[in-house]
Amino acid sequence: MADTIFSKILRGEIPCHKVYEDDLVLAFLDIGPLSEGHTLVIPKAEKATLAELDDESAAAIGRVLPRLCRALVEVTGVKEYNVLQNNGAGAHQAVFHVHFHIIPKPDRDQGLGIKWPARSLDGDEGKALAEKVRAALGD
Numbered sequence: 001m002a003d004t005i006f007s008k009i010l011r012g013e014i015p016c017h018k019v020y021e022d023d024l025v026l027a028f029l030d031i032g033p034l035s036e037g038h039t040l041v042i043p044k045a046e047k048a049t050l051a052e053l054d055d056e057s058a059a060a061i062g063r064v065l066p067r068l069c070r071a072l073v074e075v076t077g078v079k080e081y082n083v084l085q086n087n088g089a090g091a092h093q094a095v096f097h098v099h100f101h102i103i104p105k106p107d108r109d110q111g112l113g114i115k116w117p118a119r120s121l122d123g124d125e126g127k128a129l130a131e132k133v134r135a136a137l138g139d
Contacts, residue, residue, distance in 0.1 A: 006097040024060035035110040049087040078104035
């Protein structure tokens with residue numbers, strides 16, 4: 001994997017405003033926040049996408065995300081927030097190291113803005129796709 005800004009933060013070459021750290025996870029304030037409290041949560045394992053992450057690192061992030069969300073709600077007083085994670089350039093990933101954004105949404109003008117072009121799921125297509133996914137999981 002290419003060296004990223006997060007690699008440099010993990011090595012201590014670039015400072016960060018750390019809010020949480022354990023053996024597998026680091027969380028720090030985003031230096032280009034969309035709102036007060038915008039936090040990044042990264043695994044210490046240097047993988048570009050979520051699909052590349054091992055189960056242990058993924059579980060560690062899953063355990064800490066709710067704790068960080070509760071802390072940000074308490075500290076900012078903002079009860080609404082987004083948790084965002086992108087995989088690949090086409091999905092708007094800019095730093096190719098797995099990371100989750102926790103973005104408080106205090107009002108319409110701050111936080112994350114989302115366009116959601118939903119479409120309908122055909123019943124037969126959905127059934128076929130679900131079967132393929134289950135097969136890929138080995139279940």
